[in-house]
Amino acid sequence: AQRVTQPEKLLSVFKGAPVELKCNYSYSGSPELFWYVQYSRQRLQLLLRHISRESIKGFTADLNKGETSFHLKKPFAQEEDSAMYYCALVGYSGAGSYQLTFGKGTKLSVIP
Amino acid sequence: GAVVSQHPSWVICKSGTSVKIECRSLDFQATTMFWYRQFPKQSLMLMATSNEGSKATYEQGVEKDKFLINHASLTLSTLTVTSAHPEDSSFYICSAEGAPNSPLHFGNGTRLTVT
Numbered sequence: 001a002q003r004v005t006q007p008e009k010l011l012s013v014f015k016g017a018p019v020e021l022k023c024n025y026s027y028s029g030s031p032e033l034f035w036y037v038q039y040s041r042q043r044l045q046l047l048l049r050h051i052s053r054e055s056i057k058g059f060t061a062d063l064n065k066g067e068t069s070f071h072l073k074k075p076f077a078q079e080e081d082s083a084m085y086y087c088a089l090v091g092y093s094g095a096g097s098y099q100l101t102f103g104k105g106t107k108l109s110v111i112p
Numbered sequence: 113g114a115v116v117s118q119h120p121s122w123v124i125c126k127s128g129t130s131v132k133i134e135c136r137s138l139d140f141q142a143t144t145m146f147w148y149r150q151f152p153k154q155s156l157m158l159m160a161t162s163n164e165g166s167k168a169t170y171e172q173g174v175e176k177d178k179f180l181i182n183h184a185s186l187t188l189s190t191l192t193v194t195s196a197h198p199e200d201s202s203f204y205i206c207s208a209e210g211a212p213n214s215p216l217h218f219g220n221g222t223r224l225t226v227t
Contacts, residue, residue, distance in 0.1 A: 032153070102205075
């Protein structure tokens with residue numbers, strides 16, 4: 001079974017401080033990992049995915065297979081980064097089937 | 113706490129039949145439920161937003177007559193894929209929100225295969 005763990009329900013940092021939102025996963029194969037974000041009163045939206053290896057809004061995330069982690073990082077937090085962040089994993093099995101699993105989410109609060 | 117149960121987890125159906133997927137919040141009342149679809153190698157796509165007692169709000173490009181959503185109670189929303197075709201084969205997942213702006217709780221998803 002696949003599993004996604006976000007150990008922190010709430011993370012508060014000061015503006016300008018570095019941010020790291022933790023995500024650990026459990027999956028036997030090669031997973032595809034995503035970070036989704038939900039800003040206040042807005043819908044869930046994709047922030048980034050590991051296969052694209054891009055930086056969105058200053059956020060990056062590196063897949064560490066040894067530690068089975070996909071932590072989300074940003075060197076300098078901004079107030080507009082305050083939101084709920086969800087880590088998600090897609091696991092592909094045979095015959096083209098796949099399953100998506102979400103973590104419980106971490107609320108990031110950036111203090112001015 | 114805050115468990116969302118989605119049923120069934122996997123369904124295989126013949127082309128032309130209809131399939132109903134249930135999303136239940138087990139230990140909280142969900143004022144809003146969301147239905148998503150996941151395509152292979154793509155990100156999640158929001159299909160519709162469902163509020164208890166009112167009609168669902170569908171995203172652009174989603175056929176409301178094909179994907180019927182009913183949110184009859186604060187703990188249950190259903191998605192019915194009518195006259196399913198092979199291109200409807202996908203992974204469908206729901207999420208529930210206990211109160212506006214509260215964390216989303218996701219179901220485990222339903223894998224639909226239409227043959």
